[in-house]
Amino acid sequence: MDVFQAIQERREITTYADRSIPDKVLEKVVDAGYYAPTGNNLPSKSLIIVRNRPNLDSLAATTPYMNWLKEAKAAIVVTGKPKISKYWLQDASIACAFIWLEAVEAGLGAAFGAVYHSEDKKESFVRENHVRKLLSIPEEHHIVAILGMGYPEGTLKPKKHLAREDIVHYETFS
Numbered sequence: 084m085d086v087f088q089a090i091q092e093r094r095e096i097t098t099y100a101d102r103s104i105p106d107k108v109l110e111k112v113v114d115a116g117y118y119a120p121t122g123n124n125l126p127s128k129s130l131i132i133v134r135n136r137p138n139l140d141s142l143a144a145t146t147p148y149m150n151w152l153k154e155a156k157a158a159i160v161v162t163g164k165p166k167i168s169k170y171w172l173q174d175a176s177i178a179c180a181f182i183w184l185e186a187v188e189a190g191l192g193a194a195f196g197a198v199y200h201s202e203d204k205k206e207s208f209v210r211e212n213h214v215r216k217l218l219s220i221p222e223e224h225h226i227v228a229i230l231g232m233g234y235p236e237g238t239l240k241p242k243k244h245l246a247r248e249d250i251v252h253y254e255t256f257s
């Protein structure tokens with residue numbers, strides 16, 4: 084599969100077959116996040132792999148919007164460290180994107196659970212604290228997102244994308 088095909092085929096997959104992910108497959112997905120670029124090449128991100136069933140179930144309670152973790156066979160928690168780089172949020176976000184795309188190439192389905200919330204510090208603290216306590220993540224790391232994954236169960240209806248001209252502009256915005 085080429086990169087563009089993975090980009091086009093990527094969807095958020097939230098139902099998974101009862102089939103475990105071989106270590107080699109999961110490690111390659113993790114490596115996609117590991118190899119993702121960072122601003123100024125600074126090491127602001129960390130990736131925490133979770134496969135343990137009780138921990139996946141507990142992570143599902145981080146927000147009301149990641150119940151799919153109860154079915155997921157693995158999760159990758161992506162964190163960023165502001166002390167290391169002012170681009171920590173972008174660094175973590177691009178790692179999430181790479182992980183999601185490699186999951187597609189590997190035949191997995193992945194879902195994105197937002198944890199850090201830049202517009203609501205209080206909510207962010209509650210969400211992050213839940214994950215932090217469960218996985219012993221030090222205070223200086225923000226918990227940006229949790230990607231859940233597994234082999235997809237079922238198929239999705241094709242996605243209707245927004246009109247390209249509403250998104251893509253040439254030379255100037257208008």
Ligand SMILES: Cc1cc2nc3c(=O)[nH]c(=O)nc-3n(C[C@H](O)[C@H](O)[C@H](O)COP(=O)(O)O)c2cc1C
Nearest residue numbers: 093094095096097146148149194195196197198242
């Ligand atoms: C920044 C961001 C935050 C998201 N947060 C969540 C979330 O908390 N829970 C969830 O189920 N999906 C979440 N998603 C997934 C989107 O809802 C999903 O990608 C979008 O509806 C488009 O569908 P598609 O991925 O199938 O193209 C998030 C995606 C992004 C990029």
